[in-house]
Structures are given as C-alpha cells and as structure tokens.
Amino acid sequence: MPSLYPHAKGISYALKDKGIDMAVASRSPTPDIAKIFLDKLEIQPMFVAREIFSSWIHKTEHFQIIHRRTGVPFNSMLFFDDEDRSIDAVKNAYCSPLF
Known part of the structure; x- marks a missing residue:
C-alpha cells in the first residue's frame, strides 16, 4: 500500500485551501x-494537472504541458524532483541567471 510522509497530506490540503x-x-x-496510487492516497483531486507518462520525455516537456493547461507562468512554479538531471534541466530552461 502506498503511503505519504506523515504531514504531507495535511500540508497539501493546506496549500489547496490557500x-x-x-x-x-x-x-x-x-x-x-x-x-491508482494517487487515488489510494486520496490526493488526486488536489492537483490541477496530472502529467504521468510512460515515455521518458524530458521534464521540461512536463512543464510546457502544465503551463499550457493551467496558464501558470514558469517563474511562479516551484519544482521538486529526486533526479539532479531533471532539476538541472528545468533550472536551465526556466530560471533566470540569478539562480
């Protein structure tokens, strides 16, 4: 059975409420x-976009899709990932040179 860190669900709901x-x-x-895991964790409705692909597309493509779907500007997005290469790719594509 999938599980979240102890406070993750509460934090997610608080963000949605804000x-x-x-x-x-x-x-x-x-x-x-x-x-299915998102459903079992009861967090799927919290997300305005769910971009889960079986292909190994570049993480910046995920950002493009989310941007088109939501209209949220790239400089207003906060990104977490467990792969350094994805973090670097997004940072290089969408962050100002000051970061």
Whole structure:
C-alpha cells in the first residue's frame, strides 16, 4: 500500500485551501499504477494537472504541458524532483541567471 510522509497530506490540503495550485509531473514505466496510487492516497483531486507518462520525455516537456493547461507562468512554479538531471534541466530552461 502506498503511503505519504506523515504531514504531507495535511500540508497539501493546506496549500489547496490557500488557493495554491499543485501539479504532478512524473515519468513512470507504469503510469496506470501511479494514477491508482494517487487515488489510494486520496490526493488526486488536489492537483490541477496530472502529467504521468510512460515515455521518458524530458521534464521540461512536463512543464510546457502544465503551463499550457493551467496558464501558470514558469517563474511562479516551484519544482521538486529526486533526479539532479531533471532539476538541472528545468533550472536551465526556466530560471533566470540569478539562480
């Protein structure tokens, strides 16, 4: 059974209650299972966009899709990832040179 860190659900609901839009962007060899996990965790409705793909598209493509779907400017997005290469790719594509 999937699980979240102890305070993750409460923090996510608090962000949603404050009107902060959240999205999921993931590359997974089993996107159907990933979506089922979001359902089981009861957090799927929190996200304005769920971009979960089985292909290994570049993370910047996820950002482009989320931007088109939500209209949120890139400089207003906050990004977390567990892969340095994805963080670097997004930072290089969308962050100002000051970062």
